[in-house]
Amino acid sequence: MRAVVYTKYGDPSVLSTQEVGKPAPAPNELLVEVHATEVTKADCEMRSFNFPTKLFVVPLRLVFGITKPKKNVLGLYFAGEVAAVGSEVTRFNVGDKIFGSSQLKLGGYAEYLCVPEHYTLTTQPKNISHAESASLTLGGLNALHFMNLADLKKGDRIMIIGAGGSIGLHAVQMAKAAGALVTAVDHGRKEDMLRQIGADDFIDYTKQSFSNNAEKYDVIFNMIVSTPFKSCINMLNEKGLYLMGNPTLSDMIQTKLTNTFSTKRANFSFASETVTELEALRNKVESGD
Ligand SMILES: NC(=O)c1ccc[n+]([C@@H]2O[C@H](COP(=O)([O-])OP(=O)(O)OC[C@H]3O[C@@H](n4cnc5c(N)ncnc54)[C@H](OP(=O)(O)O)[C@@H]3O)[C@@H](O)[C@H]2O)c1
Numbered sequence: 001m002r003a004v005v006y007t008k009y010g011d012p013s014v015l016s017t018q019e020v021g022k023p024a025p026a027p028n029e030l031l032v033e034v035h036a037t038e039v040t041k042a043d044c045e046m047r048s049f050n051f052p053t054k055l056f057v058v059p060l061r062l063v064f065g066i067t068k069p070k071k072n073v074l075g076l077y078f079a080g081e082v083a084a085v086g087s088e089v090t091r092f093n094v095g096d097k098i099f100g101s102s103q104l105k106l107g108g109y110a111e112y113l114c115v116p117e118h119y120t121l122t123t124q125p126k127n128i129s130h131a132e133s134a135s136l137t138l139g140g141l142n143a144l145h146f147m148n149l150a151d152l153k154k155g156d157r158i159m160i161i162g163a164g165g166s167i168g169l170h171a172v173q174m175a176k177a178a179g180a181l182v183t184a185v186d187h188g189r190k191e192d193m194l195r196q197i198g199a200d201d202f203i204d205y206t207k208q209s210f211s212n213n214a215e216k217y218d219v220i221f222n223m224i225v226s227t228p229f230k231s232c233i234n235m236l237n238e239k240g241l242y243l244m245g246n247p248t249l250s251d252m253i254q255t256k257l258t259n260t261f262s263t264k265r266a267n268f269s270f271a272s273e274t275v276t277e278l279e280a281l282r283n284k285v286e287s288g289d
Pocket of ligand 1: 041268
């Protein structure tokens with residue numbers, strides 16, 4: 001089978017299409033014919049070994065490979081069709097159209113991959129394509145996690161920084177579905193798309209600082225590592241919540257201080273990406289939510 005392979009860390013030129021052996025499923029695994037995979041920011045960070053937060057560099061080197069990658073085929077999220085099942089598999093059958101995550105096994109940039117059936121996998125929404133399903137998992141699951149924490153009520157004001165990325169654009173739609181007023185911050189070339197999916201206001205980060213804005217927010221959800229913690233806290237209502245997808249060590253310390261000494265709250269938790277949440281996401285897509 002063909003796969004996109006890399007054997008050293010670097011820019012996109014380290015990737016090349018090669019013939020590799022087709023994997024065979026273990027008793028608890030599915031063999032999936034991959035129809036689509038999402039090239040995520042995380043894939044790019046693993047490919048170049050350049051992560052925005054430098055906090056976990058040592059453990060990440062140990063997991064991914066100290067001088068060169070241990071796994072040579074990237075791809076965390078995929079959609080495809082079950083081509084074969086191991087003898088112990090009970091959740092899926094040959095022919096099922098599924099989507100989800102191959103977790104740290106990676107392997108989505110290939111014609112076939114094997115994944116244990118207990119991974120974050122489920123059947124695809126019936127009303128979207130393989131490619132749309134593949135692009136749903138990372139952004140949708142992380143947005144669902146943070147929007148559950150945000151617990152938005154009708155009329156709440158939320159600012160989403162990095163709104164045009166994979167997590168942000170799902171968060172915009174979930175915030176709108178909850179009845180919130182959404183201010184999206186991203187590059188100007190994404191303004192039309194973000195307004196189409198529901199953003200009420202838009203700030204182009206290349207032209208204007210998001211903090212040059214007198215508005216106060218109930219929630220600020222930030223994906224961008226360079227965003228100053230204090231600016232976001234200052235823009236919150238007295239009981240407002242600051243959510244971070246990409247915290248630095250300094251953000252973590254300031255979160256503790258804010259939660260101890262202020263009426264405002266901050267949270268930097270990581271999404272768990274469970275099957276239950278993936279099923280909830282599929283149901284939201286099928287129902288039009
Ligand atoms: N906490 C968690 O559980 C968790 C899970 C997964 C991922 N993450 C992290 O969350 C981050 C976002 O992930 P993603 O997949 O949504 O990334 P993404 O698809 O790359 O989206 C990032 C978006 O932010 C925009 N942007 C860049 N600089 C900005 C700025 N200064 N102000 C406002 N917007 C800006 C980008 O626009 P341009 O096109 O102009 O660059 C892009 O649209 C990643 O760094 C990832 O590592 C966290």
